[in-house]
Amino acid sequence: MSDYENYAKGSPLEVKVISKRFGIPNSASIDVYLQHDGYKALQKALGMKPDDVINEVKNSGLRGRGGAGFNAGMKWSFVPKQSSKPKYVVCNADESEPGTCKDRPLMEYDPHQLIEGILIAGYAIQSQQGFIYIRGEYRYLMEIVDRAIEEAYARGYLGKNILGSGFNFDLCTHTGAGAYECGEETALLNSLEGLRGYPRVKPPFPAVVGLYGGPTIINNVETLSNVPHIILNGAEWYAKLGTPKNGGTRLFCLSGCIARPGVYELPMGFPLRRMIEEVGGGVLGGKKLKGVIPGGSSCPVLTADEIDVAMDYDSVAKAGSMLGSGGVVVLDEDTCMVKVAQRIAKFYAHESCGWCVPCREGTAWLKNLLTRFHSGAGVEDDVDTGLDVALNILGKTLCPLGDAAAMPAISIFKKFRHEFEEHLRLGRCPYEKRTVSVA
């Protein structure tokens, strides 16, 4: 039984790898998982040398699905072979980026796929302990994942001497408490240690000094869910699904003004225009497209003219935005871009941890400025001031949240300046429906 339909109506254009078990009744149970190739990759990996596992993942071109898109196998290879402190695998399930909702079905419908991925990662770096850090609002998912972990222990896929290989691995979940910033890897580590979720100074990177000072790899749910398929089918197979250096498929979360919103698994490099028009069924209500946020709220907005782009990390970067977390937000002609900027600024001001000056003060300033501006109290200088504030945040913060706040704002100030001017001219928001009172 499954209510997977809530997530997507599905599309014939999809290439289902990690979502292939979605929709199968009881797909979260270990029995169903085992019936569908479950834990075969683990068996295979345990027969390989740990370094060969790392190389396989490296060569597959699997890039981090959490946002930054770093080659996963490469990250694993930075973990020192010898370490006086224990090594850890941490799964980042803090999914909080507005527009992003793909880790959710991965944990809801296929938690064993994730567990298997974590186990293989653990074997690859020779760690014996993993953690899944789940955002506070996903408590119901934690129950599903916890149940799956229990099943895996019961069947000997977790614990001591897994599948008779001599490899030991323990895994448990940990809940966040509602801070977006705790998705940032080092803030996550602090939070996991029971400290405030402030990010750490890097270097040293977590692969060298991470959780409790031990070498630690941190990967997104989707990244780790891909690992069993790579091991089972080979790096070459996986790489070929996507574009050069961008292996595999990815879950795209289509939302906003779109006819068929949902989570779709599409090959890396899938064209954005087709994604909107064919997979998503076009702009909702047949309206005109105004812009697209291609990878979650942290990314610069692409205008309607800029959507002829292949959805892989490098192509989207070339187009001046980011593939980010795969959250594709479609904005139609009735959308007020000042309001979009204000709404995004509000989110980041609320979520800034407050540790560093430019983000703490800058995001609040942006939010206040844009709120005032949108309410009709803007002044001419606001557009330049706002842009400058965002530029002053950019590249100067301790963690990337500051950049995440600055980049969408900068793109909107620059690409939609005329909308700001329209607000100034009218003294109100041109998009807001106004009831005219008759005297």
Place this chain on the structure above:
Amino acid sequence: MSEANSKSPFAILDQPTRPDDAGRPGPYPRSPALSPRVNPQGEAVTLTIDGKSVTTAPGTVLIEAARQVGIEIPSYCYYPGLSLQGACRMCVVSIEKMGKLQTACTTIVSNGMVVHTDSDEVKNARKAMLEFLLTNHPLDCPVCDKGGECELQDAVFRYGAAETRFLETKQHEEEKKFSSLVYYDRPRCILCYRCIRVCDEGMDVNAYGIGFRGGLSVIIPNRGEHLECEECGMCIDVCPVGALTSGTYRYKTRPWEMTHVGTICNHCGDGCKTTLAIRNNQILRANNRDHSGFNGEFLCAKGRFGWDFVNSDQRLTAPRIKRNRQLESGSWEEALSTAAARLNEIIAKSGPDSVAVLGSNHTANEENYLLQRFARTILGTNNVDHHRTGDFSSLVGALTAANATDRYATMQDVFEASSILLLGSDPTHEHPLVAYQIRQAVRRHDARLYIVNRAELKLRRQASLYLKVEDEGAAVGALAGTGAASPELGTLRERLSKENDTVVVFGDALRGEQVTGLVRWGLTLPGKSRFVALGDYANSRGAADMGVLPDTLPGYAAVADAAARARFESAWGAEIPAQPGRNARAIFAGIESGEIKALLVFGSNPVRSFGVKPETLRKLEFLFVADLFPTETAEVADVVVPAASFAEKSGTVTNTCGQIQALKRTMRKAGTRSDFEILVALAAQFGANWPYRSSEDVLKEIIAQVRGYAIPLPALLVGGAVVTRPQGNPPPLERADLIFSARDSLFTSGSISRYSWALNSLDEAKKPHGTIF
């Protein structure tokens, strides 16, 4: 520290629980990697900063490397010695081959690095950070305590902030009183987290945390609404802006209206350098302004706030002379001539040994030196002693006997030590600076701390090994192989045998033979082991060094030693009685029995510190007291003269490590005289014409006459702490109970602290002695 460890009396902790180690929960991230260890021994690194080539030790952060060649990179959250934050982003610089600007406070130097600190990009970034900091800042500089010495103000002056573009409403929040001595003003706070770190990493108190998040972030006490802490005020000291202000100083003055005089704290025996700030002949503030000296910015609650006894309106300002059983005001002339007349009378009638003198452990070396000279050559008695709080004589004797007088450890040695053995003292309460230095050694230099003590103590958190014993003396015997050793002591001995250059710090629990045994055994440890004896007050060490002892002349020469006597006799042109005098206990017994008929007390309150009953003192025919306050002892005196405090005189004091430093006169208190002036005048009353015009004349004589004090005067006069290395053959401690443990807490220091409003205003001061925060 685990539950199990905190319960067991004996704990071996293989990992020192360093405050910056991950693992101990706290309010903000700690990571060992955030405090890089500079390795002066490693191969030097060469880089280029603004075109200048810089060669420095590996592990150095860029901001320090730049400072080494005079390039200043602005910073707020960076604070030398505290963990790195990367929070204020003021220190951004551009490094070639790196895309983004980098923070100089977190970047470790590497060979070939090319750094620019003054490019337009960098300058604009700095300006932007300042603009951000000022958005919610109240800009109330004209009424802010910090105005004129504020790092934010300075940076705006230097780097400029654009005219304000911030049109939004500033956040406001009311000021909070964290304690009677610490106030917090959120709008002024720039959230550099220095206060949090100095409290946690420096003090190991961890009283501060952060509340809320983002723009609403605020500094809060970690436990409840108010600070529960050691009240050292370090947080106020390190705060770059006027966000944390001092309960004793706030809204009193502007910094530039004060005169600043560097001198030495007059409370405990550690000898912190401090700068007293004076306006209108009142002390308004104490902080070690230039961070010079072995205490850097450190001062404890007593040093930072407890100077206000000097300003107290209970100070004696006129001599008081007993007439018709009543103490009445009189002139200095009358007081001193009365004293001389009465003393002459008593000596004529009952002999010089019917008179006794008690000195002070707060007065200057010069005064102590003159006091014993006065007793020995003018009164003609060796009945001179003081409130002894540590057994310095035994340390000097043992090191001299072992021909090892190069083994006195200095305060810096404690800070730099790689291994420290602490016995029989709780420095957190009795020697705050020693405790601080020990914590720094552990945190910053990975030192191992070994503790043998009868009581639980806070420093245990830093210890690799803590041994709770019934009796430290017995433990020393066992360590030295003369007593029964437990397996635990065996482990300790084993561990120490693998250390090098251990610094042995011992308190007043060890006396006489125990000290001798400890030193003898300690000298057999590998490397150059060194020793510190802890004595409680500002010049406890100096009082002993200057021979305010019945059997010991200045420089630990035995009174019984004819050659030593002859040396001082020729210097003073007067005879010294050959017979050692009465010690403090014998003096009080003599008063009881009627053998002692007159007593002179300088800067001491025997009713409190020796527990002598006022009734006993009333048996005296004549009691003379020189003091700052109408103490219980002064109340029963026949003549009381008002003495000058440490702030009102010049001279030198010697700290518990034997480092001598200069006191500088900062102000005058009308009506008072220094003990130096009192003694010279009193000697004149007896017809002696002492050749001293100033205390410096006495110091010159000390340098010439006192073994171990042949110090270079200039080094002292420029504010240095000069090491003395006493060498002598003092007689063994007559009886162990001649050491009177002072058991002062963080908020008390004998009688004078009773006259400090600041110290007595603290809730913490009302807690039982030894409370750990």
